[in-house]
Amino acid sequence: MTPEELFADMLAHGEMVLERLDDVAARLPDKTFIHYGEDNVRLSFAEFRDRSDAIAAGLVAMGLPRGQPVSVLTRNSLVAALAMFGIWRAGGVYAPVNFNFTGPLLSYQLRDTNPFALITDPSFAPVLGGIVDEIPLQRLIVHTPAPADHDATGERFGPEFSRLEVSEFAALLRSPGPAPRFVFRPFDPANIVYTSGTTGPSKGVLQPYRWLNNYLHMMRRMTTADDVIYCDLPMYHVGGAFFLLARAVWQGNTVGLWDKFSPNKFWDRIAECGASTCVLLDVMVPWLMSAPPRDNDRANTLNKVHMQPLPPNHHEVARRFGFDFVTSGFGQTESGLGFAGVIDQFDDAEGTPGHLWKGYSKADLLARCREADRPVLDGAGPVPKGFMGAPNQVYEVAILDEDDNRLPPGEVGQLAFRPRYPGLLLLEYFGKPEATARVLRTCWFHTGDACRELPEMPGVYSFVDRMGGFFxxxxxxxxxxxxxxxxxxxxxxxxxxxxxxxxxxxxxxxxxxxxxxxxxxxxxxxxxxxxxxxxxxxxxxxxxxxxxxxxxxxxxxxxxxxxxxxxxxxxxxx
The missing domain is CATH 3.30.300.30 (ANL, C-terminal domain)
Structure with missing residues (x-):
């Protein structure tokens, strides 16, 4: 496909995430969207739309101005998912907070974002109590778990929060409406997601709605509505919130949702929701491999697994668990999914048992990869270290030296993107014009990562190292x-x-x-x-x-x- 054809394909399947939710909820109202395993909750597409619409109506009734951030700090992935769509529907900007942050890190992000409100739960009362006088927060919206819920802790917000306007998340879910129906444009801000700073504090990446569409497009091309997506990544990361969860509304996928990864419960969860695709991050792989092998290790529904970074033993892992296809790539909070590649781990042999297969057939999936110029490597053969695949063709890609001159294949330099179409990259680092100008100097987005084009595989790139001071x-x-x-x-x-x-x-x-x-x-x-x-x-x-x-x-x-x-x-x- 040419860049023009790929971009047209991206737009043809729907530009806006909320429009896609409305479409699926109208076509498949009773199909399960969220299978929330932590509390055995099932929400259909129509139920999820109605609940997130109620949240939106409540936020608008509170006075949320359009384009203002609403922060979300909770480990409960279902609450975060509902809040995310509700914030979008209300015209706000979803601003998730890393729930591991305490003290200065947490205080900095909330001061930097200065949100209209913070959606949280009582488990964060102690850490928020230590910084409440340092932040300009005016409103708390509190998800209070029922005593039997998995996230009930018995904590409560005390008198130190008395200056804030406190309301219940449950009350938002009962908002009478009607939900607003704003008209959104591709360049309207959707999210503020924080990324690590190397020479200063973390920066909030302001992402437009088209960024979402582009980030999710290449992986959508590998799945059908029959695929089930497994998600145990946090909702404060682009991987969990968007790559796995938001992606589902484009095709009407069911999402098996849990709050965190568990090596001991992983396979039971996959069986419970029937997942055909998931993401495994680094240390998850050795944790799964450390379990004693079983005769039925391949008797599971996973046939497309994204591994980031790609581990050296990916073929061994795939052969043991029956992962027919392993995908890898290069993604960023600022630039989305810039590279993608596919590894065929079984060729014509069977990995996932045929009666458990979901999604495109092997032949159709390979054809779609070829159509989009995705490189497909043989898992049994050599795979380059740091394999990223081929560039997303909606970007122009370059490897640059210190003076922003292009380097030839084989030489290591800084990876840079130049979008062929508007709205594909971050809008800005939130409230930081100088940092934004630095990263976009000479009309290139500078990733801060050292990469190279492989001379033996023209058009295929590998990751070498990080150039900045982050790990x-x-x-x-x-x-x-x-x-x-x-x-x-x-x-x-x-x-x-x-x-x-x-x-x-x-x-x-x-x-x-x-x-x-x-x-x-x-x-x-x-x-x-x-x-x-x-x-x-x-x-x-x-x-x-x-x-x-x-x-x-x-x-x-x-x-x-x-x-x-x-x-x-x-x-x-x-």
């Missing part, structure tokens, strides 16, 4: 700036430097930190770790701690992190 830890982007800044809040710490090392599990990274103390101070590792636990979520906490007399500096006083990384790698024997 990938258990599916999360972690900013070295934020790790260092939070550790340096301790009175005894003069400076901190964080470097990545290969993870003890999976193919991502662990964090090693080097600590320089204030002169005359004494600290041990236990004290530093206690401080880290109080200041940052578990995935940000360092795996390795080293104290150092003085951090090595360049003549311009920049920390020479390459020396620190070399030191810790040698010490760990890596």
């Amino acid at each position: 990938r830890v258990r599916g999360e982007n972690v900013s070295s700036y934020e790790v260092e800044a939070l550790l340096a809040r301790h009175d005894k710490v003069r400076a901190a430097a964080a470097v990545p090392v290969p993870a003890r599990e999976g193919s991502e990274e662990d964090i090693a930190v080097f600590i320089e103390l204030v002169e005359g101070e004494i600290m041990d590792e236990a004290e530093l770790r206690e401080h880290a636990r109080a200041m940052m979520p578990k995935y940000m906490q360092p795996a390795h701690v080293r104290f150092i007399d003085a951090l090595p500096l360049t003549p311009t006083s920049k920390i020479e992190k390459y020396k620190l990384k070399r030191q810790i790698m040698e010490e760990l024997g890596l």
